[in-house]
Amino acid sequence: MTYVIHGATGAQGAPVAAALAAAGKSVTALTRDAAAVVPGARVVPTDLSSLDQLAAVYRGARGVFVHLPMAAEEDRRKFAANVVAAVRESRPDRVIVSTSGDDSGLRNPSGNALGALLTGLEESGVSSATVAPRLYMENLLLPPVLGTTRETGVLRYPLRPDFPVAWSSHLDVADVVAALFERTGITGVVTVGQDPAVTGTQLAEAFAGRLGRPVTYEAMEPAVFGKAIAPLFGEQAATGVAGFYAFLGTLPGLTVDDDRSARKLLGVTPRTPARWLAGLDL
Known part of the structure; x- marks a missing residue:
């Protein structure tokens, strides 16, 4: 079983892919560039705008790491809806979302694409956690x-x-994501x-x-x-x-919030x- 990493050539996804590969995990790196090379990973060109592609790559996955890219809010809402629909259809074991430093979706779940993503994942019944740098x-x-x-x-x-x-750092978030894939009993927000x-x-x-x-x-x-x-x-x-x-x-x-911090819940201290x-x- 593999771990599916969105944006695996980018600033957020690449450290996660590297951390999992270094730990000997099977990694599927998602990117829009079919020619991309991600050390230790299988590269699968995938577009967030394609529900079919997402459902296919999520099927049988041990875990999925996702964060919404910078884009127009209308596009982000479509991406969020597709991720949720693909998770509902394919039922990966676990999904970890990074807020990318934007907590608006936590403060107002119905107000934007991130909130819609988090609410949809919670309602899907699939184990999930949210990393909030x-x-x-x-x-x-x-x-x-x-x-x-x-x-x-x-x-x-x-x-x-x-x-x-x-x-x-993005490296800190990668450490937390890797730990959350192992600690499946921890759900909700981890700061x-x-x-x-x-x-x-x-x-x-x-x-x-x-x-x-x-x-x-x-x-x-x-x-x-x-x-x-x-x-x-x-x-x-x-x-x-x-x-x-x-x-x-x-x-x-x-x-x-120290009560929900990675240090307290996972023993992971940021650099x-x-x-x-x-x-x-x-």
Whole structure:
């Protein structure tokens, strides 16, 4: 029996596929590129818009890891509906969903595609769990962020310096997903992130230690950040990201629920910023 990994060549899926393959598991890597190579995995070109393709690849699976891609909400709703329908039809043993840092589907299950996906999976009767990271440290590697940090010694990000965030890495999420595939008795939401949470000022200190030079932190306006990343993700997606960070600015912080944390439920502790940076070639 195999583990089916959506987006297995992307930032979220690739670490999950790698973690499972390293553990000797059979991995089926889903990607739209038939020529893609995923070490230790069988590559199956699959499109989220095709219910038939999803049902075929889910059939007999030990587990499925899925996250909704950045796309128009109408498309995301269609993708979510197809995943749920394929799960209902094919009955894989277990499904793990990542919120990708967006908890709107948890706060308002009927309000968007992610909420529809989570509700549909719960109603399907198939064992499932939801991994809920807060913000990814990989966001700090975006060229407009890392480039400025290298060039000027100033880490600029659209959060105020004292805003505490339970940061995590895609690698941390992969560790949690792999553990959840084994710990089938754990269902519901599992939060992932630093506890205690980390401020922008503390992130700058971690970068200073890794780069061997002083680094300070400076908040930037969410709209400015959106314009900076638009060439990478497109105007629509960048506008959505800017709006998300503007919303975060109204909150006291972005932390994890310790009662539902990966550390407490699974014994998986996320990498600190310093440890994460130590593993990167900057």
